Amino acid sequence: MTAHHPALQIETRPIDGQRPGTSGLRKTVTQFRQPGYLENFIQSIFDAMPGITGQTLVLGGDGRTFNREAIQVILRMAAANGVGRVLLGQHGILSTPAASAVIRKHQAFGGIILSASHNPGGEDGDFGVKFNIANGGPAPEKVTEAIFSKTRQITRYNILAEGGVDLHRLGAQALGDMTIDVIDSVDDYAQLMRRLFDFPAIRNLFSSGFRMRFDAMHAVTGPYAKAILEGMLGAAEGTVMNAIPLPDFGGGHPDPNLVHAHELVAALSGADAPDFGAASDGDGDRNMIIGQNFYVTPSDSLAVLVANARLAPGYAHGLAGVARSMPTSQAADRVALALGLTCYETPTGWKFFGNLMDAGLVSLCGEESFGTGSDHVREKDGLWAVLLWLNILAERRQSVEQILREHWRTYGRNYYSRHDYEGLPSEAADGVMEHLRARLPDLTGCHFGRFTVERADDFAYVDPVDDSVSSGQGIRIIFTDGSRIVFRLSGTGTVGATLRLYIEQFEPDPTRHDLDTQIVLADLIGLAEQLGEVKQRTGRAAPTVIT
Ligand code: G1P
Ligand code: ZN
Numbered sequence: 001m002t003a004h005h006p007a008l009q010i011e012t013r014p015i016d017g018q019r020p021g022t023s024g025l026r027k028t029v030t031q032f033r034q035p036g037y038l039e040n041f042i043q044s045i046f047d048a049m050p051g052i053t054g055q056t057l058v059l060g061g062d063g064r065t066f067n068r069e070a071i072q073v074i075l076r077m078a079a080a081n082g083v084g085r086v087l088l089g090q091h092g093i094l095s096t097p098a099a100s101a102v103i104r105k106h107q108a109f110g111g112i113i114l115s116a117s118h119n120p121g122g123e124d125g126d127f128g129v130k131f132n133i134a135n136g137g138p139a140p141e142k143v144t145e146a147i148f149s150k151t152r153q154i155t156r157y158n159i160l161a162e163g164g165v166d167l168h169r170l171g172a173q174a175l176g177d178m179t180i181d182v183i184d185s186v187d188d189y190a191q192l193m194r195r196l197f198d199f200p201a202i203r204n205l206f207s208s209g210f211r212m213r214f215d216a217m218h219a220v221t222g223p224y225a226k227a228i229l230e231g232m233l234g235a236a237e238g239t240v241m242n243a244i245p246l247p248d249f250g251g252g253h254p255d256p257n258l259v260h261a262h263e264l265v266a267a268l269s270g271a272d273a274p275d276f277g278a279a280s281d282g283d284g285d286r287n288m289i290i291g292q293n294f295y296v297t298p299s300d301s302l303a304v305l306v307a308n309a310r311l312a313p314g315y316a317h318g319l320a321g322v323a324r325s326m327p328t329s330q331a332a333d334r335v336a337l338a339l340g341l342t343c344y345e346t347p348t349g350w351k352f353f354g355n356l357m358d359a360g361l362v363s364l365c366g367e368e369s370f371g372t373g374s375d376h377v378r379e380k381d382g383l384w385a386v387l388l389w390l391n392i393l394a395e396r397r398q399s400v401e402q403i404l405r406e407h408w409r410t411y412g413r414n415y416y417s418r419h420d421y422e423g424l425p426s427e428a429a430d431g432v433m434e435h436l437r438a439r440l441p442d443l444t445g446c447h448f449g450r451f452t453v454e455r456a457d458d459f460a461y462v463d464p465v466d467d468s469v470s471s472g473q474g475i476r477i478i479f480t481d482g483s484r485i486v487f488r489l490s491g492t493g494t495v496g497a498t499l500r501l502y503i504e505q506f507e508p509d510p511t512r513h514d515l516d517t518q519i520v521l522a523d524l525i526g527l528a529e530q531l532g533e534v535k536q537r538t539g540r541a542a543p544t545v546i547t
Contacts, residue, residue, distance in 0.1 A: 024130030060094025061114025095284030122248030137378025291400025
C-alpha cells in the first residue's frame with residue numbers, strides 16, 4: 001500500500017437483513033446510504049471469497065442513483081482487501097449481461113454488479129448489489145449463504161482512507177497497489193453479439209424497409225442498443241427510444257411489460273406501426289417482444305427462439321438442451337420434445353441455469369418474467385433475445401404475428417398469465433402459502449369442474465450436476481389435461497411481500513388460438529383464488545399487476 005493511501009480497518013457490527021434474495025441484495029437507496037450498510041456487505045463478499053486476493057474483479061452497474069458513489073467505495077475497499085485489478089465499465093456502466101460477458105472473456109475471478117434490475121431508481125427507489133462468480137453467472141446459493149453468514153459476524157471492514165478514480169477516462173489507473181482498467185462498456189459485448197448473429201442479414205432486413213422500435217426505458221441498454229442496432233446494423237436513427245440512461249430512469253419503472261413499457265406499446269399499435277418492438281429493463285437482462293399490434297408472452301418467445309435458433313449462425317449446429325424456470329409455461333417443453341431435446345425445469349432465478357450450461361447440458365433457457373438467454377453468458381440477456389428475434393425475422397421474412405400463429409398451429413398454444421399481489425403484509429402472504437401447503441396431501445385426484453388434479457406438490461429441485469437440493473420453490477397444482485396453477489412468493493421485493501399466481505392452460509385446437517387469455521383462463525384463475533383463499537387472506541379483490 002502506498003503512503004498516500006493508507007488502508008484503514010473500520011470497526012463495524014452486523015446489520016440485520018443482508019441475506020441476498022433471488023438476485024443479490026436489494027434494498028432502498030436510503031437503506032444503502034446508512035453508514036456501513038454497503039461497506040458491511042461488500043466486506044462480507046471479500047471475507048467469503050478469500051481467493052480474490054491478487055485477482056481480477058469486474059465492476060459496473062445500471063447507472064441508477066448511488067451507482068457512482070457505491071463504485072468509489074467498492075474500489076477503495078477492493079484495493080484495501082488486496083484485489084489485484086478491476087475492470088470497470090466506463091462511467092460506471094455495465095449491463096448485467098455485458099458484465100457476465102466481460103468476466104468470461106477476461107477470465108476474471110468474479111464481478112460486482114450494482115443494480116436493482118427493474119425496480120424503480122432515484123432517491124426514493126431501490127439499489128442492489130449482485131456478486132457473480134468466474135463463470136459469469138450469479139453466485140450460487142452456497143456462496144450467497146456464505147456471504148450472508150459473514151454479514152452476521154462482521155466486526156470490521158477494510159478501506160483505503162482516500163483516493164478516487166476517474167470513471168470516465170478509458171485506460172489504466174492505480175489505486176493503492178491495485179490497477180483499475182476503465183473499459184468501454186459496450187465493446188466486448190457487441191463483439192460477442194456479432195459472432196452469434198448474422199449481422200449482414202439483419203442489415204439487409206433494415207435496408208429493405210423493416211422498421212423497429214427499441215425502448216431502453218432510460219436504463220442501461222440505451223448505449224448498447226444505439227451502438228448495435230443503429231450503429232452496426234443500420235437501423236434508422238430514432239429506432240432506440242429513451243436511450244439516455246438516467247439515475248431515476250426518467251421517473252419511470254424500468255420493467256419491460258405491457259404496463260410499464262406503455263410508450264412502446266402505443267408506438268407499436270395502429271396501422272402505420274413499425275414491424276417489430278422490444279424493450280429492456282434497468283440492467284439490461286430482461287426483454288419484451290412485440291409485433292405490430294401483437295404481444296408475445298415471454299414463455300412463447302422462449303419457445304419460438306428454441307424452435308428457430310438454428311437460423312442464427314451461433315446456434316446453427318443445434319442446441320444441447322433447453323431449460324425453463326418452473327413457473328414458466330410449458331410451451332418450450334413441446335418444442336424440445338419435437339426436436340428431441342431435454343427440457344430442464346429449474347426453480348425461479350437465473351442462478352440455477354449456470355450449472356446446466358457449464359456442464360454443456362443446455363444452450364437456451366428462459367423465464368416467464370421476461371428473461372431469455374443462452375450459454376454465451378451466464379445471465380439472461382435482453383438485447384441478445386432481440387437480436388435473435390431479428391435474425392429469425394431476417395431469415396423468415398414473416399411478421400411476428402405470422403411466426404407465432406404458425407408456431408401455435410405446429411405445437412399448440414399454452415395460454416398463460418401471471419397475477420401478482422404486491423405489497424402484502426408478510427403474514428397474509430405466508431398464510432396463503434401455509435394454507436396451500438397444508439392442503440397438498442389431499443389434493444391429488446380432486447375434481448374441480450372439468451379439472452382433475454393429477455399431482456400437487458411444493459416444488460423441490462435436485463441439481464443434476466452437483467446434486468444440491470433447493471426445496472420450497474413454489475406450490476404446483478398440475479391437472480390431468482396439462483393445465484397448471486402455481487403459487488409462490490417473490491424473492492426480489494423490498495417492501496412487504498408479493499404473492500404470484502401463475503396460470504396455464506394448453507389448447508391444441510387452432511380454431512381456438514385467437515381467444516382472450518384472461519377469458520380462456522377465467523375458470524382456473526377462479527379456482528386458484530379459491531384454493532389459496534386469496535381474497536379472504538389478503539383482503540384484495542384483484543391482483544395489482546397482470547402479465
Ligand atoms: C423475479 C422473477 C424471476 C427473476 C427475478 C430476477 O423474481 O419472477 O423470474 O429471475 O425476478 O429478475 P421473484 O420476485 O419472483 O423472486
Ligand atoms: Zn434485470
